[in-house]
Amino acid sequence: GENVEQHPSTLSVQEGDSAVIKCTYSDSASNYFPWYKQELGKGPQLIIDIRSNVGEKKDQRIAVTLNKTAKHFSLHITETQPEDSAVYFCAASPRGGATNKLIFGTGTLLAVQP
Amino acid sequence: DAGVIQSPRHEVTEMGQEVTLRCKPISGHNSLFWYRQTMMRGLELLIYFNNNVPIDDSGMPEDRFSAKMPNASFSTLKIQPSEPRDSAVYFCASSTLQSGYTFGSGTRLTVV
Numbered sequence: 001g002e003n004v005e006q007h008p009s010t011l012s013v014q015e016g017d018s019a020v021i022k023c024t025y026s027d028s029a030s031n032y033f034p035w036y037k038q039e040l041g042k043g044p045q046l047i048i049d050i051r052s053n054v055g056e057k058k059d060q061r062i063a064v065t066l067n068k069t070a071k072h073f074s075l076h077i078t079e080t081q082p083e084d085s086a087v088y089f090c091a092a093s094p095r096g097g098a099t100n101k102l103i104f105g106t107g108t109l110l111a112v113q114p
Numbered sequence: 115d116a117g118v119i120q121s122p123r124h125e126v127t128e129m130g131q132e133v134t135l136r137c138k139p140i141s142g143h144n145s146l147f148w149y150r151q152t153m154m155r156g157l158e159l160l161i162y163f164n165n166n167v168p169i170d171d172s173g174m175p176e177d178r179f180s181a182k183m184p185n186a187s188f189s190t191l192k193i194q195p196s197e198p199r200d201s202a203v204y205f206c207a208s209s210t211l212q213s214g215y216t217f218g219s220g221t222r223l224t225v226v
Contacts, residue, residue: 034214043118043205043217044157089157099145099211101170104157 002027002094006105013080014113021108023090024072032093033066033073034102037086044089048075080112118218120206126224132194135221138187139208147207147215148181148191157205163189196225 003026013019025033031052036044050057050064050073057064061080066073077084087109091102119138127133139146147162161171163183171181178197183189193200203222207215 036215036217041219043207043219044215045217046214049214099164099209101147101159101162102215103159106156 002030002092002103004090004092004103004105006090006108008108009106010109010111012111012113015080015082017080019077019080019084019110019112021075021088021090021110022072023074023092023105024070025092025103026071027092027094028068028071030092030094032100033064034091035062035064035075036089036091036104038089038107039086047088077110080110082112082114085110085112118206118208118216120204120218120221122221123219124222124224126226127196129197129225130195131225132192133196133200133223133225135191135204135206135223137189137191137206137218139189139206140213140216141187143208143210143213143216144186145209146183146189147209148189149205149207149217151203151205151220152201160191160204193223196223198225201225 006023034049037047038044048062050066061078063076087107089107090105093100121136145164148160150158160173161181166183181191201224203220205217205220207217209215
């Protein structure tokens, strides 16, 4: 079945710097790759997603890139702010689409130092 | 919209007792998912439904776990009998093709 690996497990950056989190997946049939932000005591919240027919997607300070050949995708956060501090999860859908199951990575704890 | 609503937020129970977790998905979302989150195993899919029909329950750990979705606006996850290793945060999520997953706030279950 699908396996998603995520790195790094922890990331500390200075406010204003960029942060990059990387994930790899194993199932070449996967075609939907969302990213979630989880704050303490809350459920994961979708922040951006990408489908396999595009290579990059941006939303303000957040961008995601996808390399289908290498089976990896990355989250880029620019101009980080203290409120970006949270756990970030990547995920892949082995059957494709947001109405099918997601396999999650193990999470990255991002700390933005003021 | 109030989002995905889960109840209770916290549950403390004794080993051997029955536990029922409840979820109300977002109106119009036709897919519903139950996930379990622990430090050791991360986010694990337990079961999911499309149009109220169970599609994949391969993540349900044992026969002690069962889930139902009697209609489009309600689902339950039941553990009977509960064990200390079931202690975790249980999340419900709902989705459409366009919206992606929306998670509830979770139920923190502690079995003593």
